[in-house]
Amino acid sequence: MSSQSHFSRRSFLKTSGLALSALAVGARVGVPRKSAAFSDSMSPRAEKIEASEALEMLIEGNQRYVEFHLEHPHQTEARLLEVSKGQSPFAIIVGCADSRVPPEVVFDQGLGDLFVVRIAGNIIDDAILGSVEYAAEHLRAPLVMVLGHENCGAVKATVEILETGAAAPGHIGSLVKAITPAVQAAKSAKGDVVNNAVTANVLWGMMQLKSASPILTELIHKHELMVVGGRYDLDTGEVAVMR
Numbered sequence: 747m748s749s750q751s752h753f754s755r756r757s758f759l760k761t762s763g764l765a766l767s768a769l770a771v772g773a774r775v776g777v778p779r780k781s782a783a784f785s786d787s788m789s790p791r792a793e794k795i796e797a798s799e800a801l802e803m804l805i806e807g808n809q810r811y812v813e814f815h816l817e818h819p820h821q822t823e824a825r826l827l828e829v830s831k832g833q834s835p836f837a838i839i840v841g842c843a844d845s846r847v848p849p850e851v852v853f854d855q856g857l858g859d860l861f862v863v864r865i866a867g868n869i870i871d872d873a874i875l876g877s878v879e880y881a882a883e884h885l886r887a888p889l890v891m892v893l894g895h896e897n898c899g900a901v902k903a904t905v906e907i908l909e910t911g912a913a914a915p916g917h918i919g920s921l922v923k924a925i926t927p928a929v930q931a932a933k934s935a936k937g938d939v940v941n942n943a944v945t946a947n948v949l950w951g952m953m954q955l956k957s958a959s960p961i962l963t964e965l966i967h968k969h970e971l972m973v974v975g976g977r978y979d980l981d982t983g984e985v986a987v988m989r
């Protein structure tokens with residue numbers, strides 16, 4: 747991680763208590779983009795989708811999933827052929843690798859709809875930032891969601907390791923290191939520490955997306971990218987949006 751992200755970590759720890767109690771801050775609504783400079787690699791979608799519309803599409807898809815009224819859109823042979831010419835996903839999801847939280851399923855989307863980056867604990871590192879930069883700048887996806895979930899094993903492991911002082915086995919230490927600021931921020935909050943740390947970890951991911959990449963920061967300032975968070979409930983399947 748760059749020195750810039752260390753700065754972000756300090757400011758996150760300072761502000762996270764406030765953020766945990768007031769989640770509805772900092773959302774930006776996107777505006778239509780200029781004509782696509784990278785049309786060679788984009789699918790021939792007729793109209794540019796705005797961030798607010800993209801978020802609505804995610805929320806509606808999740809509602810269909812929760813109610814078991816799935817439409818399974820864009821999973822036809824015609825769609826396969828369409829997206830073979832290029833992609834223009836309407837949202838980027840940085841989600842946990844947990845097998846129970848596959849974004850295309852929980853948002854009822856199909857081929858070419860979502861640019862999904864999955865990693866245990868939905869952490870942000872340089873490779874994740876690069877992936878998001880590609881989708882936001884080159885593919886012009888207007889929305890990025892950091893998607894955490896209830897009872898996340900990576901968050902739970904971080905809480906346990908910080909509480910017991912035990913060493914993390916293998917390469918799990920890199921996940922623990924990345925999630926530690928969120929657990930530290932959640933420690934002083936009332937209630938279950940893992941539950942609070944899951945929320946804090948989504949906020950931490952959002953903050954890193956906003957501040958650790960000059961490319962993303964510029965897109966956000968130009969209102970061409972909106973960063974939101976999501977928290978998936980394992981029991982109901984519902985995604986609570988954080989912005």
Ligand SMILES: [Zn+2]
Pocket residue numbers: 842843844866867868895897898899900901
């Ligand atoms: Zn997880």
